[in-house]
Amino acid sequence: MAKILTITNQKGGVGKTTTAVNLAASLAATRKRVLMIDLDPQGNATMGSGADKHQLETSVYELLTDQASAEEAILSDLSVKYDLIGANGDLTAAEVELLQLPRREFRLKMALLPVMDRYDFILIDNPPSLNLLTVNALSASHGVIIPMQCEYYALEGISALVGTIDKINQRLNPKLKIEGILRTMFDPRMSLTKDVSDHLVEYFGDKVYRTVIPRNVRLAEAPSHGMPALQYDKNSRGALAYLALAGELIRRTEQELASEDLATEQE
Ligand code: ADP
Numbered sequence: 001m002a003k004i005l006t007i008t009n010q011k012g013g014v015g016k017t018t019t020a021v022n023l024a025a026s027l028a029a030t031r032k033r034v035l036m037i038d039l040d041p042q043g044n045a046t047m048g049s050g051a052d053k054h055q056l057e058t059s060v061y062e063l064l065t066d067q068a069s070a071e072e073a074i075l076s077d078l079s080v081k082y083d084l085i086g087a088n089g090d091l092t093a094a095e096v097e098l099l100q101l102p103r104r105e106f107r108l109k110m111a112l113l114p115v116m117d118r119y120d121f122i123l124i125d126n127p128p129s130l131n132l133l134t135v136n137a138l139s140a141s142h143g144v145i146i147p148m149q150c151e152y153y154a155l156e157g158i159s160a161l162v163g164t165i166d167k168i169n170q171r172l173n174p175k176l177k178i179e180g181i182l183r184t185m186f187d188p189r190m191s192l193t194k195d196v197s198d199h200l201v202e203y204f205g206d207k208v209y210r211t212v213i214p215r216n217v218r219l220a221e222a223p224s225h226g227m228p229a230l231q232y233d234k235n236s237r238g239a240l241a242y243l244a245l246a247g248e249l250i251r252r253t254e255q256e257l258a259s260e261d262l263a264t265e266q267e
């Protein structure tokens, strides 16, 4: 059964899409079966995975509005090693259309059920907002990865996000938890970076990933070539950092599974 992880932060430009694309590529490089879902009408994760958002026959919009099944929406013949359900501007209409549909918070969850066995990880990239699309992502997920840039305003709005996650956990999805906090575009030469980073660790404890993602120009260049950094320059610091993150994520997941098994044995 796939572990579904939502990558979210209502701030734009913090590295959500970069994390979705490069983590998907890194998990796939360790032979995990990965599906990435682009849930942002801007379609950056779609383009960054080498699919043309203007040419999508079926996208996540059709998936959410019952016009296509997951099977039909999945692109599996891209140059990247993971599968993709793409997005484009059509998705803007979905938010309004979803309001009219039954079980509107659970459309994505229901649509993914038939393909859950096919993947080890499903990653969802989100728009920089907390709207019904994000609620769909959170209702479908086991965990949330929050990328954060260690700058002055980083913590602003984070309590709203944590509050939303709590609410979804209580009302719609009891499985949901914060999977990890990821420090992105990290620049250790700035003393402010260290201050904010220390605050994050104080607030979130060991939820903060040990792996930090450095500011690295290859990560910024790769999307214009329609590929993850691992494909564009596999020895770049950016590509290596996301590989390390994938390793940390897999280890954490295995530890969780082991302690769950132990708990069931002791029952
Ligand atoms: P979001 O999806 O949260 O809006 P993006 O992943 O699109 O953020 O990142 C915003 C911009 O910063 C993009 O131009 C991206 O290429 C660049 N970027 C993201 N992470 C890094 C990094 N670690 N080093 C350098 N540039 C980065």
Ligand code: MG
Residues within 6 Å of the ligand: 016, 017, 018, 040, 044, 126
């Ligand atoms: Mg983005």
